[in-house]
Amino acid sequence: xxxxxxxxxxxxxxxxxxxxxxxxxxxxxxxxxxxxxxxxxxxxxxxxxxxxxxxxxxxxxxxxxxxxxxxxxxxxxxxxxxxxxxxxxxxxxxxxxxxxxxxxxxxxxxxxxxxxxxxxxxxxxxxxxxxxxxxxxxxxxxxxxxxxxxxxxxxxxxxxxxxxxxxxxxxxxxxxxxxxxxxxxxxxxxxxxxxxxxxxxxxxxxxxxxxxxxxxxxxxxxxxxxxxxxxxxxxxxxxxxxxxxxxxxxxxxxxxxxxxxxxxxxxxxxxxxxxxxxxxxxxxxxxxxxxxxxxxxxxxxxxxxxxxxxxxxxxxxxxxxxxxxxxxxxxxxxxxxxxxxxxxxxxxxxxxxxxxxxxxxxxxxxxxxxxxxxxxxxxxxxxxxxxxxxxxxxxxxxxxxxxxxxxxxxxxxxxxxxxxxxxxxxxxxxxxxxxxxxxxxxxxxxxxxxxxxxxxxxxxxxxxxxxxxxxxxxxxxxxxxxxxxxxxxxxxxxxxxxxxxxxxxxxxxxxxxxxxxxxxxxxxxxxxxxxxxxxxxxxxxxxxxxxxxxxxxxxxxxxxxxxxxxxxxxxxxxxxxxxxxxxxxxxxxxxxxxxxxxxxxxxxxxx
Amino acid sequence: xxxxxxxxxxxxxxxxxxxxxxxxxxxxxxxxxxxxxxxxxxxxxxxxxxxxxxxxxxxxxxxxxxxxxxxxxxxxxxxxxxxxxxxxxxxxxxxxxxxxxxxxxxxxxxxxxxxxxxxxxxxxxxxxxxxxxxxxxxxxxxxxxxxxxxxxxxxxxxxxxxxxxxxxxxxxxxxxxxxxxxxxxxxxxxxxxxxxxxxxxxxxxxxxxxxxxxxxxxxxxxxxxxxxxxxxxxxxxxxxxxxxxxxxxxxxxxxxxxxxxxxxxxxxxxxxxxxxxxxxxxxxxxxxxxxxxxxxxxxxxxxxxxxxxxxxxxxxxxxxxxxxxxxxxxxxxxxxxxxxxxxxxxxxxxxxxxxxxxxxxxxxxxxxxxxxxxxxxxxxxxx
Numbered sequence: 001x002x003x004x005x006x007x008x009x010x011x012x013x014x015x016x017x018x019x020x021x022x023x024x025x026x027x028x029x030x031x032x033x034x035x036x037x038x039x040x041x042x043x044x045x046x047x048x049x050x051x052x053x054x055x056x057x058x059x060x061x062x063x064x065x066x067x068x069x070x071x072x073x074x075x076x077x078x079x080x081x082x083x084x085x086x087x088x089x090x091x092x093x094x095x096x097x098x099x100x101x102x103x104x105x106x107x108x109x110x111x112x113x114x115x116x117x118x119x120x121x122x123x124x125x126x127x128x129x130x131x132x133x134x135x136x137x138x139x140x141x142x143x144x145x146x147x148x149x150x151x152x153x154x155x156x157x158x159x160x161x162x163x164x165x166x167x168x169x170x171x172x173x174x175x176x177x178x179x180x181x182x183x184x185x186x187x188x189x190x191x192x193x194x195x196x197x198x199x200x201x202x203x204x205x206x207x208x209x210x211x212x213x214x215x216x217x218x219x220x221x222x223x224x225x226x227x228x229x230x231x232x233x234x235x236x237x238x239x240x241x242x243x244x245x246x247x248x249x250x251x252x253x254x255x256x257x258x259x260x261x262x263x264x265x266x267x268x269x270x271x272x273x274x275x276x277x278x279x280x281x282x283x284x285x286x287x288x289x290x291x292x293x294x295x296x297x298x299x300x301x302x303x304x305x306x307x308x309x310x311x312x313x314x315x316x317x318x319x320x321x322x323x324x325x326x327x328x329x330x331x332x333x334x335x336x337x338x339x340x341x342x343x344x345x346x347x348x349x350x351x352x353x354x355x356x357x358x359x360x361x362x363x364x365x366x367x368x369x370x371x372x373x374x375x376x377x378x379x380x381x382x383x384x385x386x387x388x389x390x391x392x393x394x395x396x397x398x399x400x401x402x403x404x405x406x407x408x409x410x411x412x413x414x415x416x417x418x419x420x421x422x423x424x425x426x427x428x429x430x431x432x433x434x435x436x437x438x439x440x441x442x443x444x445x446x447x448x449x450x451x452x453x454x455x456x457x458x459x460x461x462x463x464x465x466x467x468x469x470x471x472x473x474x475x476x477x478x479x480x481x482x483x484x485x486x487x488x489x490x491x492x493x494x495x496x497x498x499x500x501x502x503x504x505x506x507x508x509x510x511x512x513x514x515x516x517x518x519x520x521x522x523x524x525x526x527x528x529x530x531x532x533x534x535x536x537x538x539x540x541x542x543x544x545x546x547x548x549x550x551x552x553x554x555x556x557x558x559x560x561x562x563x564x565x566x567x568x569x570x571x572x573x574x575x576x577x578x579x580x581x582x583x584x585x586x587x588x589x590x591x592x593x594x595x596x597x598x599x600x601x602x603x604x605x606x607x
Numbered sequence: 608x609x610x611x612x613x614x615x616x617x618x619x620x621x622x623x624x625x626x627x628x629x630x631x632x633x634x635x636x637x638x639x640x641x642x643x644x645x646x647x648x649x650x651x652x653x654x655x656x657x658x659x660x661x662x663x664x665x666x667x668x669x670x671x672x673x674x675x676x677x678x679x680x681x682x683x684x685x686x687x688x689x690x691x692x693x694x695x696x697x698x699x700x701x702x703x704x705x706x707x708x709x710x711x712x713x714x715x716x717x718x719x720x721x722x723x724x725x726x727x728x729x730x731x732x733x734x735x736x737x738x739x740x741x742x743x744x745x746x747x748x749x750x751x752x753x754x755x756x757x758x759x760x761x762x763x764x765x766x767x768x769x770x771x772x773x774x775x776x777x778x779x780x781x782x783x784x785x786x787x788x789x790x791x792x793x794x795x796x797x798x799x800x801x802x803x804x805x806x807x808x809x810x811x812x813x814x815x816x817x818x819x820x821x822x823x824x825x826x827x828x829x830x831x832x833x834x835x836x837x838x839x840x841x842x843x844x845x846x847x848x849x850x851x852x853x854x855x856x857x858x859x860x861x862x863x864x865x866x867x868x869x870x871x872x873x874x875x876x877x878x879x880x881x882x883x884x885x886x887x888x889x890x891x892x893x894x895x896x897x898x899x900x901x902x903x904x905x906x907x908x909x910x911x912x913x914x915x916x917x918x919x920x921x922x923x924x925x926x927x928x929x930x931x932x933x934x935x936x937x938x939x940x941x942x943x944x945x946x947x948x949x950x951x952x953x954x955x956x957x958x959x960x961x962x963x964x965x966x967x968x969x970x971x972x973x974x975x976x977x978x979x980x981x982x983x984x985x986x987x988x989x990x
Contacts, residue, residue, distance in 0.1 A: 003827050010819040017817075108648065116652035118840045120871045129851065134826075136853050211816050211844055213872055217650040221814045256820040261809040262783050334699035334725075338692055431783065440788045440810075444720060444742040457728070459699070532691055532721035533746070536785060539691055539717045575696060578685065585648045585688075 002134055007257045008250065009132050013141055015249025017210065019148045020203030021226030022233065022241035024196035027155065030236030031172045031192045033092060035227060035413060037099040038079055039200050040219030041106035046072045046201025047208040048110055048216075051121050061124050065147075065202055072201025075106075076193035084193075085186065086597055092412070093359065094600035097553050100546060101596060103219060104589030111216040112582060118215035121208040144206050148242065151199055155238050164191055172236065220542070224424075228272045231417050234282020243284065247271070266428040269421040276418045277406045305605035308561055317471055324460040333459045337531070339571040340466040344524035345544075346551040346563030347470075347477055348517040353549070354558025354606065355481065356513040357493030358408075359416045362423020364544035365403075366518050368430060370396040370525030371535050372437060375446040378530075386451045389526040396522020397515040408510045411496075423545055431537040442536025449530045466527060470564070473520050477560050480516070481607060489513055490558075490607075554595060556602025565603060634674025638681040639933050641924060642701035644712040644722065649688030650814075654714050654737075654913055659684065661910070661917025664902055669925045675933060680925055683707065689714040691721035698722035702729035708928070709734060709938045711920060716740040716785050723750055732939050736920040737913070740785050744963040751942050753920060753956060755885065755968045757790045760862060763970045764834070765797035767883060768859045771972065771983075774832035776806045778825040780818075780845060781836035783810035790836045790861060798834075806830050815841070818848045826854055835860040839911075842880075843873035850876040857881065866911035870978055880975045881983065885952040886915060887971045889982065894949050915951045923948050923956060 021043065028036045049071040053059045059067060083102045087094045125143065129136040159165040164187075170178040171188045179185050204222075208214040225248070230237075233244025248268055255267030275283060324333060345363060353359040374392035377383040383391065403426070407418040430437045437443070449456040449465060456462050480486050491499040492509055500506055529535045551570050555562025573591060577584035595603075643662070646655040662682055670679045685700065687693040694713045701707045702725055709732040713719040719735045720743060726733035727747030735743050739754045768774045777798055781787040787810065795805045807828035809821050822845075825833065833849065833856050835842050842864040849858065858880045865884040869877055886892075888899045888909065898918060902910040910918075924938075926948045931941025942963070947955040956965045974983040 003823055006823045007820055010817075010823065013819065014817045111648065111652060116656060118653070118868065118872060120874070122874070131853075134853070136851055138851060207816075212847060212874065213816070213840065213844060215653075215840070217652075218814070218816075253820040256824060260824070261780075261811045261815075261818075261821045264815075265812065330703045331696060331700040334696045338696060440783050440785050441740075442717065442785055444740075444745070448724060531695070531724075532717075533724045534717065534720035534742070536717050538715070538784075539721070543690075571692070574693070582647050582652075582686070584686065 003257070005132075006134055007253045009137065011250035011253030012246055013137065013249070014252065015229075015246035016141070016145050016148055017203070017207055017245075018225050018229040018248055019242045019245035020144065020151075020199065020206065021222055022229035022245045023148070023152060023155070023238055024199040024203070025223075025226045026230040026233070026236055026238050026241035027192055027196045027199075029230065029413075030238070031168055032084070032095070032189060033236075033413070034084075034095050034099065035417070036196070037096070037223055038083075038102040038106060039099075039196070039226060040221070040223030041103040041110075042072055042075055042079075042197045042200040043204035043207075043222045044110050044214075044216060044219045045075055045106060046204035047121065047214040047218075048114055048204075049201065050205035050208065051114075051119060051214060054121065054124070064124075064205065068201045068205045069198040073194040073198040075201070076195075076197025077190055079197070080190055080193035083593065085189070087600060090600040093553060093557070094596055097550065098593060098596045100550065101589050101592040103223070104592065105586060107216055107219050108583075108586040108589060112586070114216060116216055118213055120212050121205075121214050122212055123209040140206070140210055144210065147202065147206065152238060152242055155195070158195075159238070164188070168192060224420075224542075225268070227417060228268055228421070231272060231414075232275050232283060234284045235413070237282060237284060240282050240284040244282065247283075262432055263428075266425060266432070269424045269428070272421040273407070273418055273425070276410060276414055276421075280410055280414050305556060305559055305562075305607045308604075313561065317467075320467055321464065324463050328460065330459045333463045335572060335575050336568075337459075337463050337466050339568045340463075340470045341524050341528055342547070342551060342571050343470055343564040343567035344466075344473060344520050344527075345548045346555065346567045347473055347560060348519075348521035348524070349548045350552045350555065350558055350560065350563040351477060351480075351520075352514055352517040353552055354556070355486065355489045355493065356510055358404075358419075358510060358514065359412070359549070360404075360423075361416045361420035361545050361549065362426070362542075363419075363521060363548040364540045364542060365423040365426035366396050366400050366521035367525030367528065367544060368426060368537075368540040369399050370522030371529035371540060372430065372443065372525075373522070374526030375443045375529045375535060376436070378447050379443065379445065384453070385447055385449055385530055389523055389530070392526035393519040393523040396525065397519040400518030400522070401511050401515045404514055405507070405511060408507050420542075420545070423542060427537055427541070437537070440536060442534060442539075443529075444534040446529050446533045446535070448533065449527065462531065469523060469527070473523070474560050474564065477516075477520075481558070481560065485512075550592065552602075554592075554602055556604040556606050558607040559602060559604045560607075562602055562604035562607075569603075634670045634677055634679035636678050638679040639675050639708060639928065640706045641680070641682045641921075642697075642704070642707040642710040643682050643684040644687050644694050644697045644701070644710060644718075645684065645714050646689040647684065647686035649690065651689045651714055654689075655684070655686070657911065657913040658712075658917040660902075660906055661914040661919075662921050664898075664905055664914075665918045665921030665925070667905070668901075669921065675925060675928045678933075680921075680928070682711070682921075687713055687718055689718045691718045694718040694722045695725060698725040698733075702726065702731050707731070708933050708935055709924060711736060711924070713738075716743065719743060720746060723747065726750070730939070731935050732942065734920065734924070736916050739789065741789055748963070749939060751958065751963045753923060753950075753952070753958075753965045754916070755862075755952060756964055756966070757786070757793050759966055759968055760883075760970075761790050761793035762797040763883060764859065764861055765794050765801055765803075767881065767972050768832060768834055769798050769801040769803040772832065772857060772859065772881060774803055774857065774859070776804050776829065776831045777834050778807040778809075778828055778830035778832070779805060779834045779836065780809050780811065780821065780825070782838065782841065783812055787836050794834065794836065811841070813841075816844055818845050819852060822848060822852045822854060826852070830856065832857045832859060834858075835864065837861065837864060839864045839866040839869040840872060843869055843877060846873045846880060847876040863912060865973070865980065867909045868911070870975060870980075877975050878978070882973050882975075882980075884971050884973055884980070885912070885969050887973065887980065887982065890971065892954070895951055898951050919950045919952050919956070923950065 125139045167183045229245035230241040233240030370392040373395040374388040377388040551566035555566030685697040723746035781791040860882045886895045927941040950956040
């Protein structure tokens with residue numbers, strides 16, 4: 001039984017670390033209603049700022065912490081001023097995308113300055129260890145817990161008893177009303193970003209010292225765990241975030257105890273989904289509290305889409321079809337094939353996120369389901385490739401809808417976080433369900449594309465095939481949007497209360513849209529697997545979910561043409577920037593930021 | 608076009624000739640290009656950076672010594688972030704570029720193997736020098752690899768752990784990737800055949816940093832030693848947490864941890880860790896001594912495993928081209944013919960033409976002592 005004491009202690013120690021991240025995220029969300037995807041990047045910057053201070057200035061720990069807080073707070077101010085303030089008044093989706101762009105830029109800058117190699121960040125504390133159970137805890141564990149609790153206490157005091165704190169809370173409750181009462185909401189936002197980023201930076205420093213390890217790519221995982229922890233505790237609830245973090249740590253630790261290390265994250269994300277579905281306001285919200293999330297309509301910017309006449313679209317399709325004849329360079333064709341495949345993913349998400357308002361952050365899971373279904377059907381059951389792709393689309397439509405169905409009662413950000421978790425769960429199930437998916441070894445020898453027994457063995461034929469599939473599904477989606485059904489779906493997005501009072505059964509329409517959308521994503525994943533010939537659990541990773549969302553927002557939510565244009569740009573731009581070698585992701589992030597800044601409703605506008 | 612690399616390489620090679628007192632005329636004229644597809648950005652960027660160091664060192668040597676029949680050898684490095692979507696595009700780019708005579712990479716299996724059909728169809732050699740996935744060279748007769756096969760390496764690790772160190776109850780921690788999985792299966796099988804028992808097997812994800820609870824699980828299985836199938840960064844993290852958890856167990860680690868970074872990141876905790884390597888700075892082989900000395904002179908640090916793979920690969924490709932010619936088909940045929948190429952990793956490398964891989968990697972058994980990798984002189988023939 002002594003082992004359970006150890007598992008509990010370990011769970012609390014690691015929860016302690018998550019808490020430092022979650023508190024900052026909770027604060028920002030509480031005030032700005034924003035999942036700050038750049039928080040993990042601030043954490044990385046904090047770790048490296050500490051590294052510089054310790055290595056070159058030889059600072060003692062308190063000074064190092066002070067330096068890191070200042071650097072983090074300044075960075076928070078910069079992010080707020082240049083990344084987010086200009087986007088005020090736009091729908092919430094714009095700042096969300098801006099934080100993604102900012103995190104690209106920051107991570108890449110750190111990588112360019114400090115090289116991608118991991119570095120040691122030694123802790124200056126004496127290595128005193130206390131025996132707890134049969135393991136030990138060190139001085140740094142206590143410092144981390146102390147800083148976590150102290151910052152939570154200070155925040156509590158600040159929010160309850162200071163004027164600026166009141167202003168923060170007033171702004172969190174109702175921004176417009178606060179502004180009318182004379183609260184300087186910009187000052188509030190600045191304060192919140194400075195405090196949260198200072199905390200985020202310190203957590204990077206402490207975690208770096210804890211593991212004696214920092215590298216520029218640790219930001220995504222940090223954001224992910226911090227988001228999970230704060231949602232479990234109740235979005236925007238600072239004390240809740242701490243308890244949520246500890247709970248997350250414990251669940252992970254017990255999960256390892258019961259099932260083994262490779263199930264760790266599975267438990268974390270299952271916990272998240274259960275909490276979201278069961279108590280969407282987090283474990284510590286009183287039930288009567290109204291959901292703090294605004295109606296879905298304000299999550300997505302209403303705008304006037306650019307009308308493109310049907311003739312122009314048909315002409316563009318014809319031009320696209322002629323490319324292989326006029327300019328048959330295989331590299332260009334391959335890049336366009338990739339664009340068409342991601343445009344299919346974009347079609348899927350633009351319907352689900354744009355037209356119905358379910359902003360999914362786990363869309364890569366549908367690609368994976370489609371890819372694995374088609375590959376395994378073709379290899380294990382000898383199904384012809386064309387039929388396997390079609391079946392994979394249907395399987396993705398079915399599984400995708402079933403998995404997300406319980407989350408349909410959630411709105412806005414909550415649904416996004418649930419889909420993020422479901423996406424991770426699917427990837428972890430693929431990793432662990434070895435007899436079916438072959439685990440990390442992956443599926444190799446997937447037959448190449450063929451239709452009715454004819455091999456598509458030239459770049460041209462693959463190009464025309466993917467373009468054809470895209471054209472058919474895009475045409476169907478246009479038809480859908482123009483129909484009565486399309487108007488119902490938009491009604492669900494714009495005002496679900498009103499829609500329900502007109503007798504629309506929300507769940508059914510959401511499920512219908514999700515199924516149609518998932519079909520396109522499943523087909524895209526299936527075709528991809530036949531082109532690649534080898535896939536494993538890493539082929540369709542979480543970065544692709546972010547890419548899918550970027551494509552959709554860039555093109556304009558719900559906009560079919562926009563999804564295709566967005567895909568061509570986002571798949572094509574990194575290729576165009578190839579000349580810039582190591583700098584290309586940086587440029588990509590900057591271009592993304594500029595697009596969000598000057599065209600937040602997307603290039604072609606929301607439909 | 609990344610002109611940057613080309614200019615740099617030519618400049619560097621010219622500088623080296625002066626230093627070495629030119630054995631042959633330095634290479635001149637239009638270079639011969641190899642395409643490299645690998646990560647320069649993204650989470651695996653560190654490995655791409657290590658490749659470059661190994662390549663550049665080898666090119667200094669090759670081009671200072673006459674290049675390929677008088678023409679300099681160079682490479683075009685295209686960043687793919689080790690992402691299959693980008694590696695297939697890069698593959699098409701290389702395939703369509705008549706200047707590219709062979710391709711090296713990609714880094715991870717999903718990216719490499721997704722691009723294989725394109726290279727195979729276009730009959731351009733894809734040389735996956737870090738691709739130990741057992742199915743990589745099954746992609747077609749244009750897929751070749753001098754990556755150390757795990758079927759080759761893991762029985763050696765097992766022999767070290769079981770026969771030399773006398774471990775009887777081993778707990779295995781492995782990266783849950785295609786490499787880690789394959790290695791684990793082979794290691795476990797070999798260790799069992801040698802009479803040891805595998806009491807726990809735990810797979811962890813590459814971005815995992817916390818191993819405390821995993822180690823409780825391991826401890827409860829009552830092992831008498833730990834085997835780590837890890838990269839240096841995770842091995843350092845695990846070793847530190849083993850120490851913090853108060854576990855006093857000998858740790859054996861796969862040769863992939865052989866890097867100065869292991870000691871930098873692990874500090875005291877990796878003291879006493881056993882590992883193996885394909886080469887060692889104090890090696891008696893002159894080839895290795897020269898490689899290590901020149902690497903230190905150029906980069907002011909010790910080379911690690913990935914530096915050595917990249918260096919070996921460039922030397923091998925140069926030899927193939929010198930012997931068999933520089934068109935795509937000649938390189939493909941030449942790989943089958945080339946014999947006993949001097950190699951840091953293999954001593955002498957010759958391909959098995961059936962598997963298109965190289966067998967018989969060198970093996971030195973090391974231990975970390977006084978903050979350095981040292982030959983393990985003790986423990987000779989325990990039990």
